[in-house]
């Protein structure tokens with residue numbers, strides 16, 4: 028008896044992984060640094076690779092399969108066994124050039140598991156690298172060089188997530204028209220169909236989860252497809268023709284990520300995707316400048332002005348100078364001018380008429396740029412592609428060179444192309460293909476733009492983009508994106524973005540990264556006087572709830588002139604923070620943040636509400652001990668509600684706070700608030 032135990036122990040020690048003795052399907056396991064998250068990787072009865080995740084002793088993800096379907100070979104799914112594993116761990120802190128917080132801690136344990144498929148099933152090799160953090164898990168496939176395959180032609184990736192607890196999900200449909208510009212649905216978890224990520228969930232036992240991905244490079248974005256009960260599977264955005272992804276070996280897939288936390292605040296503060304991206308590849312990026320900006324834009328969105336040349340052309344030289352004067356007078360850093368160029372022919376989709384170097388006849392680009400420089404206002408360039416990436420790629424170099432020569436350091440790109448998708452060059456000259464916005468070809472295009480732009484010291488704010496997967500860490504000039512239903516919808520219909528929309532974005536879309544939502548429509552009016560589902564207080568609170576390093580003040584300059592106190596306050600709200608904390612909030616209901624300026628000792632507190640009036644007690648525990656903070660507060664006035672003209676009611680207050688103080692804040696239906704806490708009496 029004693030002898031056989033000794034032999035078993037010896038065998039286990041000789042193998043590179045922990046074996047459950049006599050088990051035909053050995054497993055390896057690893058845990059997060061504090062031990063709360065435990066991962067077990069194994070194979071099932073059909074020799075399919077599986078993983079399972081437990082948290083705090085409870086099964087969260089039941090054994091779930093890993094694998095691929097191929098277009099030209101047997102699926103990389105069955106016939107696998109584990110041939111070894113290696114462990115590592117890391118604890119480091121890195122600094123962001125800009126962001127919601129200056130420092131990010133990366134504390135994880137890692138296990139790399141090697142799988143080999145038997146020869147009769149294809150003989151493929153697959154490694155899976157798991158990183159376990161105390162607040163989430165990321166894993167990716169690493170496909171090594173191997174005799175049986177040179178290029179991998181992926182029909183689909185079939186990574187499963189078999190979620191054990193039931194609960195609620197917030198999601199938008201994947202693989203539908205209009206990309207990510209959808210109203211979020213709130214449903215039971217098992218009523219999700221196919222969703223774009225991030226998908227946010229709250230389980231009935233109070234755990235907050237978000238499924239997403241990190242480092243989406245040279246691959247297709249995945250949609251989370253509901254299979255049955257709690258079972259979900261990845262499906263990749265298709266390609267126009269052939270495999271959904273084609274890659275030469277060796278290569279790594281993007282990371283599949285699951286944030287896991289006990290609170291909404293923890294879900295929001297989580298840096299999982301950033302930590303799974305590569306460090307900054309661009310070096311000194313001091314030319315990437317966070318700032319506030321206004322735009323010759325709301326006039327076009329509301330239909331008063333046009334992008335195209337004509338009697339109502341928005342981007343005239345005279346109007347540009349007027350807006351530059353406004354920005355300089357109100358200390359707003361930048362000005363976006365849309366419709367400045369040739370090619371606005373009345374169509375949006377796919378045409379190749381857009382020029383990115385030739386200005387419209389009534390727009391003197393050089394004179395406007397010189398005027399902006401003189402007034403100390405940064406111009407933001409605009410490249411609407413209509414989704415014709417072939418046209419854009421052929422002009423990109425010349426366009427960025429021109430922008431840099433004019434002192435332009437940020438460009439907003441646009442990919443309005445709902446009619447079918449992105450127009451990419453085909454195999455033969457003149458041939459084109461329609462591609463998904465998140466397919467491999469367009470993922471590749473976006474990164475090409477970022478890399479080209481970096482050469483000219485230009486930051487990119489992509490609209491109708493591919494989703495954010497934390498690549499801003501590697502390419503800090505990827506300063507912003509739209510990639511959700513933005514403010515523009517409010518121009519087109521009464522309450523078009525309902526009161527819950529922004530408090531839902533905070534816990535869903537915003538988990539992926541900054542968003543150019545374009546707040547600051549203080550008139551609360553869209554086209555033909557349609558109203559926003561917002562109070563004035565909410566417009567101010569958006570600056571603290573929706574992080575954007577370049578943050579718009581979107582209304583007409585003439586309207587903004589009617590809100591001098593609000594504009595003055597907003598012009599001071601930083602766009603680059605030392606720290607950020609969600610101090611009160613629930614998914615889809617409300618969100619109040621406390622954020623500390625990166626360049627001063629000032630704190631800002633504020634946020635937004637849904638349709639339900641509520642009174643919150645805010646705790647100012649984050650302040651520096653012994654310091655008194657003089658505080659200016661903008662909040663909803665008595666009786667304010669987004670439903671009536673009372674949406675314009677706003678109240679201001681001045682008081683002092685010290686660490687540990689509390690403040691009772693009433694939020695109107697569709698309301699919000701913003702406050703600045705400045706050290707001193």
Ligand code: NOJ
Nearest residue numbers: 365411441443490509515
């Ligand atoms: C759609 C964008 O969302 C909007 O912001 C932009 O003005 C138009 N495209 C034109 O570029």
Ligand code: CA
Nearest residue numbers: 208490491509
């Ligand atoms: Ca848009």
